[in-house]
Amino acid sequence: MADSDSIRIQANLETVRATLAAAAARAQRDPEEITLVAVSKTWPAEWVRFAVDAGQRVFGENKVQEGEAKAPLLPSFLDWHHIGNLQKNKVRKALAVFSTIHGVDSLELARQIDRVAAEEGLEPSVYLQVNLAREASKHGFTDEQLRQDLEALLGLSRLRIQGLMIIPPFTEDAEAARPMFAALRALRDELIDRFGVPLPGLSMGMSHDYPIAIEEGATLVRVGSAIFGSRG
Numbered sequence: 681m682a683d684s685d686s687i688r689i690q691a692n693l694e695t696v697r698a699t700l701a702a703a704a705a706r707a708q709r710d711p712e713e714i715t716l717v718a719v720s721k722t723w724p725a726e727w728v729r730f731a732v733d734a735g736q737r738v739f740g741e742n743k744v745q746e747g748e749a750k751a752p753l754l755p756s757f758l759d760w761h762h763i764g765n766l767q768k769n770k771v772r773k774a775l776a777v778f779s780t781i782h783g784v785d786s787l788e789l790a791r792q793i794d795r796v797a798a799e800e801g802l803e804p805s806v807y808l809q810v811n812l813a814r815e816a817s818k819h820g821f822t823d824e825q826l827r828q829d830l831e832a833l834l835g836l837s838r839l840r841i842q843g844l845m846i847i848p849p850f851t852e853d854a855e856a857a858r859p860m861f862a863a864l865r866a867l868r869d870e871l872i873d874r875f876g877v878p879l880p881g882l883s884m885g886m887s888h889d890y891p892i893a894i895e896e897g898a899t900l901v902r903v904g905s906a907i908f909g910s911r912g
């Protein structure tokens with residue numbers, strides 16, 4: 681069924697791009713400033729290739745091993761992002777595959793990435809994950825921790841700190857996430873003011889809520905099932 685998978689994935693990608701552009705237009709934003717990360721976790725490299733054929737270049741995986749397995753099967757010009765929880769003992773392997781790490785959730789993990797990046801001669805991009813809802817089940821800095829730790833984080837010279845990332849509590853009603861997205865943007869703006877640093881990036885929005893995240897300022901959305909289908 682490769683043909684029908686290819687047609688379906690390419691049609692889904694077109695829909696997602698159009699939806700992204702419409703959301704950007706509603707917010708009077710340039711769609712070019714929003715990066716679509718196609719989250720290919722659980723799906724085969726062949727399906728990634730269908731998306732590549734449709735012009736997609738940035739892909740997200742949440743498991744280091746899966747990225748390690750898939751990336752060599754695909755063109756080397758692709759840009760791989762690690763989007764989930766990253767264990768400290770997997771940092772070296774992660775940096776070999778991923779240009780960008782989205783789930784930097786502690787100063788300790790950031791220090792480990794900085795250390796390994798120095799040894800490997802790399803300068804990875806990172807997003808600092810914030811747990812604004814303070815959910816016990818989720819990773820991330822609280823806003824308070826981030827205010828405390830940002831100075832130390834900014835001292836890690838190998839890290840290109842792009843901005844903040846959030847995975848809001850899941851709700852059926854995507855509108856319920858809007859206040860979280862707005863709060864992440866407000867925190868970002870506050871940190872820019874206080875620390876005088878560029879923190880342009882907001883990694884927020886998934887398949888069910890990315891248009892809302894874009895309306896609230898997302899610069900990067902992580903979209904999986906709306907492109908590749910439900911993971912079941």
Ligand SMILES: *Cc1c(COP(=O)(O)O)cnc(C)c1O
Pocket residue numbers: 719721742763764847886887888902903904905906
């Ligand atoms: C799986 C995942 C996504 C994509 O989720 P979809 O609902 O399939 O779009 C985005 N971000 C993270 C961190 C994920 O783990």
